[in-house]
Amino acid sequence: xxxxxxxxxxxxxxxxxxxxxxxxxxxxxxxxxxxxxxxxxxxxxxxxxxxxxxxxxxxxxxxxxxxxxxxxxxxxxxxxxxxxxxxxxxxxxxxxxxxxxxxxxxxxxxxxxxxxxxxxxxxxxxxxxxxxxxxxxxxxxxxxxxxxxxxxxxxxxxxxxxxxxxxxxxxxxxxxxxxxxxxxxxxxxxxxxxxxxxxxxxxxxxxxxxxxxxxxxxxxxxxxxxxxxxxxxxxxxxxxxxxxxxxxxxxxxxxxxxxxxxxxxxxxxxxxxxxxxxxxxxxxxxxxxxxxxxxxxxxxxxxxxxxxxxxxxxxxxxxxxxxxxxxxxxxxxxxxxxxxxxxxxxx
Numbered sequence: 453x454x455x456x457x458x459x460x461x462x463x464x465x466x467x468x469x470x471x472x473x474x475x476x477x478x479x480x481x482x483x484x485x486x487x488x489x490x491x492x493x494x495x496x497x498x499x500x501x502x503x504x505x506x507x508x509x510x511x512x513x514x515x516x517x518x519x520x521x522x523x524x525x526x527x528x529x530x531x532x533x534x535x536x537x538x539x540x541x542x543x544x545x546x547x548x549x550x551x552x553x554x555x556x557x558x559x560x561x562x563x564x565x566x567x568x569x570x571x572x573x574x575x576x577x578x579x580x581x582x583x584x585x586x587x588x589x590x591x592x593x594x595x596x597x598x599x600x601x602x603x604x605x606x607x608x609x610x611x612x613x614x615x616x617x618x619x620x621x622x623x624x625x626x627x628x629x630x631x632x633x634x635x636x637x638x639x640x641x642x643x644x645x646x647x648x649x650x651x652x653x654x655x656x657x658x659x660x661x662x663x664x665x666x667x668x669x670x671x672x673x674x675x676x677x678x679x680x681x682x683x684x685x686x687x688x689x690x691x692x693x694x695x696x697x698x699x700x701x702x703x704x705x706x707x708x709x710x711x712x713x714x715x716x717x718x719x720x721x722x723x724x725x726x727x728x729x730x731x732x733x734x735x736x737x738x739x740x741x742x743x744x745x746x747x748x749x750x751x752x753x754x755x756x757x758x759x760x761x762x763x764x765x766x767x768x769x770x771x772x773x774x775x776x777x778x779x780x781x782x783x784x785x786x787x788x789x790x791x792x793x794x795x796x797x798x799x
Contacts (some may be wrong), residue, residue: 460639479737481749482581483591486719489574491539492712494599494607495646495649495703496520500617502567504536507545507556513563516616519601520569522546526553527570530644532570535559536666565620566644570712577719580749583607585734589727600704600790601741607706608666609759609771609787615652615700618644625653625696627661632689634699639678642769645671645699648715650707651682655697658690665707667714668700706759706793713795727796729762729782732774735794736781744776757791785799 497520501513510517510528520526524542528576531537541554578591594605608614619625624637636642645651652664665679666682673679680699682689702708707728713724733744744753755777764770770784773791785791 459789461761467586473494478584479746480583481746482583483749484579484581484719486577486579488577489578490713490716490718491572492575492597492599492709492716492718493570493572493648494631494708495701495702496526496571496599498566498568498618498644498701498753500566501563501568502531503563504531504533504558504561506554506560508557508558509550510558511550513549516792517551518546518548520545521598521603524598524603526551526573527572528567529570529646530565530567531561531653532565532643533559536561549589566593568618568644568646568649571599571603573599575713575718579719579721582734585729585731586799587734588799589735589750590713590724591750592752593754593758593792594709595752595756595792595796599601599709602790605673605792606790607709607759607793608790610702610703610705610707611788613788615664615699615702618651618701618740619699620697623655623694624667625655625660625693627656627689627692627696628679631679632684633682634682634696635674635694635697636678636680637694638676639673640673640676642671642678645678645680647671648711650702650705650711651680652700652702653696653698654700655695656692658692660684660687660690661692661696663687664702664782665705667707668713695727706761709793710795718795721797723797724795725797726759726761726793729760729772729774732758732760732794733782736774736776742777754792757785759793761792763787 499514543552545551580589597605600607650665651670669681714722736743760772762772763786
C-alpha cells in the first residue's frame with residue numbers, strides 16, 4: 453500500500469474501507485521570529501503625464517491618481533530630478549489628477565518621462581517553516597496592508613486594465629537568447645525600467661515572449677542599446693528579432709507583491725512566490741470549523757479568499773483561489789478580481 457503523502461492533511465477513510473479510521477501526517481510548524489519588518493513596494497501606476505510642483509504636489513495629466521489615498525506611502529521612480537524620487541507619505545489623495553505629500557521636498561518638474569508609482573507597506577519578517585512539507589511561509593498575508601486599489605491588501609491576479617505602457621517604439625524590441633534579454637535598440641538613455649518590476653511585451657510572434665509578469669533583474673546600457681534582463685520563471689524565452697513594439701508595466705497584482713518581497717529581501721530571502729493551489733490546501737486545518745491554518749503559527753490569518761498562482765486550465769481568464777471561511781475551499785474566479793495573497797518559498 454502506498455504511503456500517505458506528506459501534505460499535512462489527515463485522510464479520513466470511510467466505513468467499509470479501513471473502518472472509520474483517520475491516518476496521515478500531522479501538521480508541524482516552526483516559527484522563525486526574525487525581528488523587524490521589510491518594506492514591500494507594489495507597482496501601482498505609470499505614466500508620462502506625471503509632473504511635480506514644489507513643495508509637495510504631484511499631478512497627472514492622464515488622471516490616473518484616484519487610487520492614491522491619504523496616508524498611503526508612495527515610492528516614486530523615474531523622475532528626472534532626484535529630489536522627486538523616493539518614498540513619500542500622502543497627505544491628501546483620492547483625486548484623479550493630483551495628490552499632495554507630507555514632505556515638502558518636491559521640486560518643479562514638467563511631464564514627459566515615464567514616472568512609476570509604487571505603494572509601500574511594511575510586512576513582518578517573521579516566517580513559518582512547515583517541517584513536514586519543507587515549505588517556508590511568510591507568517592502574515594497582505595491582509596490590511598496599504599497596497600492595491602483600496603489600500604486594504606486586496607490585489608488582482610492579472611488585469612489588463614492595470615498595466616501601463618512604459619515604452620512604445622515600432623520594431624525596436626528584440627529578444628536575445630541566451631540571457632533572457634529584452635533589448636531596446638537605441639534605448640540606452642531610458643530610465644523607466646527598474647529591478648523587480650513585472651513587465652510584459654507586445655508585438656512578438658512567439659506566445660511565450662508575450663506572457664505577463666516577467667521580473668526585471670536589471671536594465672543596463674549596452675553599446676547604445678538598453679538590455680533588460682528578466683527572470684521568466686519556469687518559462688524559456690524564444691529568440692526573436694526587433695519586431696516587438698510595446699513594453700508594459702503590470703501593476704497591483706499578486707506578482708507585484710511577490711516582486712516587492714524579493715526586492716526588499718523579506719526575512720533575508722529573495723525567492724518568494726505566490727503559492728499554488730495545492731500549497732494553499734496544505735495550510736488548511738480541515739477538521740476546524742473554519743479551516744483556518746494553525747492559529748499559533750499563523751495568528752490573525754484572514755477568513756477571506758486568498759489567490760493561488762494556479763490558472764484554471766479550461767478557462768485561462770480564471771485562477772484558483774481558496775477560502776479559509778469553512779465555505780467553498782477552492783473555487784476559480786476572474787483574474788481581474790481583488791483578493792488577498794500569501795507568500796511561500798521552496799527551500
